[in-house]
Amino acid sequence: MKLKEFGKTGSKVSEIGMGTYYDPLWIATAFGGWKRGAAAKVGAIKAGLDAGITLVDTAEIYGSEPLVAKAMGEAKRDEVFLATKVWSNHLHRDDLINSFDKSLRRLGTSYLDLYQVHFPNRRVPIKETMAAMEKLVGDGKLRHIGVSNFSLEQIKEARSSLPKSELSSVQLDYSLVHRSVEGDILPYCEEEKIALMAYYPLGHGKLPSDPKLDSISSSRGKTRAQVALRWLADKATVFPIPRASKESHVRDNAAAGDWELSDKERADLDLKFR
Numbered sequence: 001m002k003l004k005e006f007g008k009t010g011s012k013v014s015e016i017g018m019g020t021y022y023d024p025l026w027i028a029t030a031f032g033g034w035k036r037g038a039a040a041k042v043g044a045i046k047a048g049l050d051a052g053i054t055l056v057d058t059a060e061i062y063g064s065e066p067l068v069a070k071a072m073g074e075a076k077r078d079e080v081f082l083a084t085k086v087w088s089n090h091l092h093r094d095d096l097i098n099s100f101d102k103s104l105r106r107l108g109t110s111y112l113d114l115y116q117v118h119f120p121n122r123r124v125p126i127k128e129t130m131a132a133m134e135k136l137v138g139d140g141k142l143r144h145i146g147v148s149n150f151s152l153e154q155i156k157e158a159r160s161s162l163p164k165s166e167l168s169s170v171q172l173d174y175s176l177v178h179r180s181v182e183g184d185i186l187p188y189c190e191e192e193k194i195a196l197m198a199y200y201p202l203g204h205g206k207l208p209s210d211p212k213l214d215s216i217s218s219s220r221g222k223t224r225a226q227v228a229l230r231w232l233a234d235k236a237t238v239f240p241i242p243r244a245s246k247e248s249h250v251r252d253n254a255a256a257g258d259w260e261l262s263d264k265e266r267a268d269l270d271l272k273f274r
């Protein structure tokens with residue numbers, strides 16, 4: 001598995017990460033904190049860790065933090081770059097700190113590598129939210145700060161609200177089939193060395209059939225998912241986070257971290273699906 005620096009953090013993480021959002025029904029069916037199919041999902045996350053994936057993404061609203069904790073076990077904690085998110089109704093100072101502490105408990109850890117604002121909330125001043133983030137960094141409980149679903153303007157506002165820290169990452173929808181970040185946010189992240197975590201990297205499981213994608217897949221002996229993930233991970237600041245719910249898929253996705261597209265293949269894919 002190839003590693004690359006996550007933004008300007010100095011930490012090298014696997015180019016291919018894992019996401020742990022399942023579906024709204026799954027989130028809604030909480031039975032005493034342990035849910036339908038949980039053991040298989042823990043097995044899938046563990047398979048990813050065993051295959052060398054070190055970047056793991058979750059969120060307070062996903063219901064998957066306890067599964068990530070179970071898959072990691074104590075021995076793995078320092079090897080994992082653990083990222084979670086605070087929901088948009090918890091962005092006032094005390095709410096954010098309370099949410100963070102609950103996530104720590106559910107994840108069974110004393111610190112987080114990355115804490116992200118899940119969605120912006122115009123009713124809460126970003127300065128207040130970012131000051132709370134900086135307090136967590138100052139307290140030694142948080143290493144890095146990120147945002148998700150922010151526009152370029154909101155990303156810049158968040159950065160200017162962090163007098164003592166870097167904004168390390170942005171998480172957005174990005175795949176061969178959804179390319180809107182290429183207009184402004186991706187160039188900005190490349191210029192400023194901000195990690196871009198690509199969610200829905202497999203088009204939410206709906207990569208369309210395409211002669212170019214199919215021909216690269218068959219000539220290289222790679223699955224279509226591996227080609228789609230490799231195309232993302234080849235970009236200096238991009239870290240795809242495909243969902244980890246089925247062991248065989250996770251192993252397939254992890255193997256996308258071990259090969260190279262040629263310049264021609266990459267350029268052909270760049271022109272596709274636009």
Ligand SMILES: NC(=O)c1ccc[n+]([C@@H]2O[C@H](COP(=O)([O-])OP(=O)(O)OC[C@H]3O[C@@H](n4cnc5c(N)ncnc54)[C@H](OP(=O)(O)O)[C@@H]3O)[C@@H](O)[C@H]2O)c1
Nearest residue numbers: 019020021199200201202203204205225242243245246249
């Ligand atoms: N920040 C945000 O607002 C936000 C929003 C959405 C998602 N996310 C993050 O992004 C992650 C990924 O999003 P997503 O799960 O919806 O989309 P995705 O990873 O693009 O697609 C997931 C779908 O692809 C399938 N799949 C996974 N690996 C495959 C493979 N190797 N071959 C064929 N099919 C494969 C999955 O099936 P199986 O389940 O059967 O493996 C599932 O149906 C989430 O888990 C979450 O962490 C963040």
